[in-house]
Amino acid sequence: MARMWGWLTGWVAARPLRHLLYAAAALVLVISAPFGGLAKASGADQPTDGIPSVAVGAEVDATPLRISVTKAVVTAQPGGTLPEATGGSTYLLVGVEISTTDSETNFGAVDALRLRDVGQLTSSSLSDPTKVVPDEEAKAGVYVVKDGSRLGGLGPGLTFKAAYVFSRASAKDLPENITVVLYRHTYRAHRGTGQMGWFDPTPVAEVTVPLAHPTPQPSSTSTAGTS
Amino acid sequence: MSATGLTRQRVSTGAIWLIAIAALAAGRLVTDHLPNPDTRATAPFVVTAGLGQSASMRSGDLAVTEVTAAPTLSTLNGTLQSPGLFVRVTYRFTPNNESGQLLSTTVSAANGWSWSSGIGERVPRRCATAPPGVPAECAFIVEAPADRLVGAHAVFAANPDNADYDSQADIDLGISPEDIATWRAATKAITLPEPTLGDAS
Numbered sequence: 401m402a403r404m405w406g407w408l409t410g411w412v413a414a415r416p417l418r419h420l421l422y423a424a425a426a427l428v429l430v431i432s433a434p435f436g437g438l439a440k441a442s443g444a445d446q447p448t449d450g451i452p453s454v455a456v457g458a459e460v461d462a463t464p465l466r467i468s469v470t471k472a473v474v475t476a477q478p479g480g481t482l483p484e485a486t487g488g489s490t491y492l493l494v495g496v497e498i499s500t501t502d503s504e505t506n507f508g509a510v511d512a513l514r515l516r517d518v519g520q521l522t523s524s525s526l527s528d529p530t531k532v533v534p535d536e537e538a539k540a541g542v543y544v545v546k547d548g549s550r551l552g553g554l555g556p557g558l559t560f561k562a563a564y565v566f567s568r569a570s571a572k573d574l575p576e577n578i579t580v581v582l583y584r585h586t587y588r589a590h591r592g593t594g595q596m597g598w599f600d601p602t603p604v605a606e607v608t609v610p611l612a613h614p615t616p617q618p619s620s621t622s623t624a625g626t627s
Numbered sequence: 628m629s630a631t632g633l634t635r636q637r638v639s640t641g642a643i644w645l646i647a648i649a650a651l652a653a654g655r656l657v658t659d660h661l662p663n664p665d666t667r668a669t670a671p672f673v674v675t676a677g678l679g680q681s682a683s684m685r686s687g688d689l690a691v692t693e694v695t696a697a698p699t700l701s702t703l704n705g706t707l708q709s710p711g712l713f714v715r716v717t718y719r720f721t722p723n724n725e726s727g728q729l730l731s732t733t734v735s736a737a738n739g740w741s742w743s744s745g746i747g748e749r750v751p752r753r754c755a756t757a758p759p760g761v762p763a764e765c766a767f768i769v770e771a772p773a774d775r776l777v778g779a780h781a782v783f784a785a786n787p788d789n790a791d792y793d794s795q796a797d798i799d800l801g802i803s804p805e806d807i808a809t810w811r812a813a814t815k816a817i818t819l820p821e822p823t824l825g826d827a828s
Contacts, residue, residue, distance in 0.1 A: 408635075408643065409639055409640070409643065411638055412639035412642055412643060413635050413639040415639075417631075417634065417635060417638060420635070420638045420642055421638070421641065423642055424638070424641065424645055425640055427642070427645040427646065427648075427649055428645065430649055430652075481704055502742065503739050503740050504733075504740070504741045504742075504743065505733075505741070505742050505743040505750075507746070543707075544707070544749070545706060546708045547706065547707045547708050548704075548705070549702075549704065549705075549707050549748050549749055550747060550748055550749075551747070551749070552746050552747020552748070552749060552750065553743060553746060553747055553750065555711075555740075555742040555743075555769070555770055555772075555776055556740040556741075556742070556772075557711065557771065557772035557774075558709075558710050558770065558771070558772055559710055559738060560710060595788070596816055604809075611795050
């Protein structure tokens with residue numbers, strides 16, 4: 401063993417210094433590979449520049465979900481169980497068709513979609529629902545279009561027409577088009593608890609959708625504007 | 628030893644350390660992908676039964692008394708419509724040593740897919756925490772595609788997160804293709820009754 405160690409150190413010592421530095425850099429890269437290597441640390445605030453743009457209606461593999469963005473609507477009266485927007489605020493509804501590729505009920509729909517370059521989106525936090533947050537931090541409620549119920553989990557084998565409902569502090573200065581960013585996740589053990597779950601949101605596609613302004617309708621059961 | 632020689636020796640020692648760390652990282656990768664020997668030791672103890680039969684679990688006795696389904700579910704917020712079926716599983720649970728209820732209620736298909744209940748308004752569960760020896764009549768809803776329900780089982784456990792180190796009841800719901808045809812055609816929405824405690828019979 402000692403002899404082999406001596407041979408190894410001698411052999412390594414005989415390499416040119418520059419080669420050793422290259423080898424060390426390569427080794428660092430190899431060692432870091434299981435932890436992501438040169439990939440940027442993921443998160444919903446990860447830069448979305450350079451991700452592919454897909455057409456409205458195209459299905460996107462946002463593992464463990466499959467999502468097609470079909471339309472975007474601004475309305476103060478979304479219907480269902482949602483109250484009418486007041487005080488100059490409004491709702492932005494993003495219509496989707498959504499299903500899961502998971503083999504069990506998946507609860508990640510809320511984390512799979514964000515808006516970009518809209519501005520004045522408000523927090524979904526119960527403690528301060530009117531607080532304006534950066535677009536990438538604004539989470540939507542997800543509702544089933546047919547009956548206005550909240551879509552909690554997505555079971556395998558089921559496809560829903562659903563609406564991501566964002567709240568916006570002001571109905572003014574709305575863009576003509578909104579950009580919808582879709583995220584995939586990775587199934588792995590939580591680094592603290594060891595419990596398996598879907599983590600590491602990574603943007604996979606963006607969809608530019610014209611923002612429709614429907615004529616206000618009387619309240620109905622279904623989620624307005626996306627049916 | 629010259630300065631260049633000393634530097635070279637330090638770099639070579641560092642490189643060898645890196646090789647050792649790389650070997651450890653590779654070992655970690657391999658062990659991460661090998662079956663965990665602890666899995667068998669912690670795996671739930673599965674108790675099987677059929678519809679109407681009693682399954683004796685660590686925390687109590689369970690019997691599934693009825694299964695039915697329909698494309699619609701009546702709730703306080705209106706009638707919900709499923710792209711598949713709302714399946715209602717009615718069961719009786721009698722705790723044995725301490726008050727409790729079963730907090731993990733799912734339906735699983737032959738292909739390994741499973742649908743959970745108890746989280747969200749579309750898939751509610753209604754049950755009461757019963758004292759030892761007192762049966763609670765409970766029910767839960769799952770939403771599942773009709774073409775996966777023949778041969779489906781209901782799976783129950785006390786812990787909502789996992790059933791490791793504990794018993795798990797696996798109940799064959801006895802669903803036939805005829806049941807599916809009837810349920811698909813059902814025009815009346817199913818409801819989820821309030822739980823009851825004690826022997827109602």
